[in-house]
Amino acid sequence: MATPRELSDFLASVERRAFKQTAYAVRDDHAALDIVQDAMMKLSEKYGNHPEAEFPMLFQRILQNTTRDFWRRQKVRNLWTSLLSSFGGNDPDNEDRDPLETIDVEDDADEPSAALARSQTIALIETALQKLPLRQREAFVLRYWEEMDVAETAAIMGCSDGSVKTHCSRAVHALAKELKKQGLDKLGLFEAKLEKP
Amino acid sequence: MTTHKQDMTHDNNNLFITDKAVEQQVAQHMAHLLNDNARRLSPDLAQQLQRARENAVNHLAQKQAQMQHSAGASRNGSVLRWFGSHFGQQHRIASAALVILVMLLTFLAIQQYEQSHHLEDSDAFLLASELPPEAYADKGFDAWLDTH
Amino acid sequence: MARHPLVLKYALSLLFLLVLGAAHAEDAMPTWSQLTEEQQKVLSPLAGEWDTLRPWQREKMLDIARDYPKMPPEKQERVKNRLTNWSRMTPYERENARKRHQRFRDLPDDKKQELRKKWREYQRLPEAERAKLRAESPDTYGDGQME
Numbered sequence: 001m002a003t004p005r006e007l008s009d010f011l012a013s014v015e016r017r018a019f020k021q022t023a024y025a026v027r028d029d030h031a032a033l034d035i036v037q038d039a040m041m042k043l044s045e046k047y048g049n050h051p052e053a054e055f056p057m058l059f060q061r062i063l064q065n066t067t068r069d070f071w072r073r074q075k076v077r078n079l080w081t082s083l084l085s086s087f088g089g090n091d092p093d094n095e096d097r098d099p100l101e102t103i104d105v106e107d108d109a110d111e112p113s114a115a116l117a118r119s120q121t122i123a124l125i126e127t128a129l130q131k132l133p134l135r136q137r138e139a140f141v142l143r144y145w146e147e148m149d150v151a152e153t154a155a156i157m158g159c160s161d162g163s164v165k166t167h168c169s170r171a172v173h174a175l176a177k178e179l180k181k182q183g184l185d186k187l188g189l190f191e192a193k194l195e196k197p
Numbered sequence: 198m199t200t201h202k203q204d205m206t207h208d209n210n211n212l213f214i215t216d217k218a219v220e221q222q223v224a225q226h227m228a229h230l231l232n233d234n235a236r237r238l239s240p241d242l243a244q245q246l247q248r249a250r251e252n253a254v255n256h257l258a259q260k261q262a263q264m265q266h267s268a269g270a271s272r273n274g275s276v277l278r279w280f281g282s283h284f285g286q287q288h289r290i291a292s293a294a295l296v297i298l299v300m301l302l303t304f305l306a307i308q309q310y311e312q313s314h315h316l317e318d319s320d321a322f323l324l325a326s327e328l329p330p331e332a333y334a335d336k337g338f339d340a341w342l343d344t345h
Numbered sequence: 346m347a348r349h350p351l352v353l354k355y356a357l358s359l360l361f362l363l364v365l366g367a368a369h370a371e372d373a374m375p376t377w378s379q380l381t382e383e384q385q386k387v388l389s390p391l392a393g394e395w396d397t398l399r400p401w402q403r404e405k406m407l408d409i410a411r412d413y414p415k416m417p418p419e420k421q422e423r424v425k426n427r428l429t430n431w432s433r434m435t436p437y438e439r440e441n442a443r444k445r446h447q448r449f450r451d452l453p454d455d456k457k458q459e460l461r462k463k464w465r466e467y468q469r470l471p472e473a474e475r476a477k478l479r480a481e482s483p484d485t486y487g488d489g490q491m492e
Contacts, residue, residue, distance in 0.1 A: 004258040011250040019246055020235040033245055040253035048257040072436070122234045125227050135397070144228035159397045172224045319408035320439070323446045324427045325420035327457060332464045333442035333449070334434055337478030341467055 006052040011040055014056070018063055021141050024130050025067055035070055039063045060146060061156045064138065128178035132171055135159075139167035140175070374400040375407075384410045390429040398432075405439075406432070 015036065023032035039062045047058050129137060135157070142153040143164070153164045238246070324330060332338060377395040380388070387410040388395070395403070406428075413424060431439070449457065467475070 002257075004254045004261070007257055008250065008254045011253060012247075015246040015250055016238050016243070017232055017235040019238065019242065020231070029242070033242070033249075036246065037249040037252075040249050041256060044253040044257040045260075048260060118230075122230055125230060126234075129231070140224065140228075144224040145231060157397070163393075163397070168224070169220065172220050172227075175227060176223055319412045320405060320431065320443070321409040321412035321416065321424055323443060324409065324424040324431060325416060326423075326446060326449065327461055328449065328464055330427055330431050330434070330439075330442050333445040334438040335467075335475075335479065336441070337475045338464065338467050339445070340478045340481065341470075341475075342463060345463065345466075 001049045002052040002055070007044060007048060007055070010052060010055045010059075011043075014059060015040070017145065018059070021145065022063060022067060024126065024141075025134070025137065026070060027130060031070060035063070035066050039066045042066065056146070057148070057152055057156060060142060060148070064156060124179055124182050125175070128175045128182070131178060132174055135163075136167045136171035136174060139164050140171035143168050374403050383414070387413045387425070388428070390425065391432055394432070402432075 018039070019032055019036050022035050023029055026032055026035065039059065042062050043055065043059050046062075047054070050058065129140070132140070138157055139153060142148045142156060143150070148156070150161050150164050154161050157164065157167075159167075323333065377385070377392060380395075384407065385392070388406055391398070391406060398406070409424065409428070413421060416424070434442070449460065452460070
């Protein structure tokens with residue numbers, strides 16, 4: 001059984017990235033905050049008596065379910081975007097995406113400073129991540145950001161191991177493609193990383 | 198590890214990652230940047246998250262304290278504790294019975310509802326009809342019909 | 346618990362059984378591999394995503410599979426073709442669609458023909474205009490009333 005101290009340590013370690021992950025999914029900082037708050041309370045209320053080692057998985061699952069509940073409560077659903085949903089998506093709950101959305105890509109004639117390059121990179125990755133279909137983004141976040149293994153990811157997402165691998169692979173490809181499209185390769189960071197032995 | 202040329206087939210429009218290890222590396226790099234970025238949250242947001250965390254932790258602390266407390270023996274039994282400690286024994290039984298009755302009725306109502314839904318046609322008939330499902334779901338079509 | 350211990354105990358056990366029953370029904374929701382061959386054939390467009398569907402979504406789809414064999418081949422064809430899009434709609438959209446479909450069924454044949462014509466006409470409108478119409482019309486379905 002977990003102690004309040006253990007819960008506190010766990011939440012402190014996870015809260016910022018949980019917030020960011022949720023913000024990417026729902027695209028609304030305020031809503032993301034609410035969702036994370038809810039999730040924390042649910043973890044405490046329903047699973048506070050579980051061993052602390054189970055918290056990472058439980059919390060991710062709660063976070064995802066709470067996010068889905070949020071979407072369900074949303075009133076406005078655009079049929080157009082559902083129809084345009086050729087996300088390779090296996091996903092009735094796919095969030096609205098505006099296909100007319102355009103991204104401003106800053107045109108850097110000069111060699112950017114390290115900090116500027118970094119923030120530009122982050123901005124592009126964030127945008128690309130938000131453009132991902134729901135399942136792909138989930139798989140990517142759980143596998144690579146939360147560093148869960150395939151089985152854990154599959155359990156949280158409620159799908160098979162094979163699906164997880166497929167979603168992950170597609171996610172990475174899609175992200176890479178998007179970043180290249182947005183000119184990330186101009187900054188030389190992307191390929192430079194790949195060339196490292 | 199193989200060279201750059203062998204890892205990717207690279208035409209003007211497409212970046213195609215063919216090597217699994219490369220895919221992993223790319224992903225981890227991105228995740229690393231994202232995580233880094235997440236650590237630098239604005240102080241305002243960080244504070245709100247902290248407050249949420251503290252609420253959750255206090256809640257657990259209280260719960261555990263309560264459980265310790267009620268673990269002790271009681272003349273009235275733990276069941277009646279669920280329904281509040283303010284009321285007398287009579288009231289406790291009455292409200293317990295009421296809660297159970299409401300739950301039973303709700304459950305039966307749900308069963309009824311589900312049954313009646315089974316008697317109706319399934320979505321199959323909708324899908325097989327002369328119009329595609331998008332036609333029925335499209336609010337714009339409905340609105341457009343009002344003026345045409 | 347002094348006066349009516351037995352009544353309370355019975356009521357509580359009954360409640361527990363009901364809750365367990367409900368929970369069990371949920372667990373009985375089959376995975377893709379648990380479906381019969383017939384069902385898998387009908388629902389094949391959903392094979393990949395079946396295990397990600399929630400229990401109530403699966404139930405709805407199973408209802409479709411139940412009625413499918415009784416239909417003539419052209420209708421079966423339509424069902425198969427439209428199944429994927431159907432599964433991608435939100436619960437709100439589907440519930441809206443069901444209501445409108447009910448109304449459609451009650452129309453006389455000539456009115457139905459007219460509606461088919463109108464649908465084709467509507468589809469020829471530019472997408473921007475259709476999007477505008479959708480955005481401007483109110484939700485016909487309230488909150489909390491979902492499948």
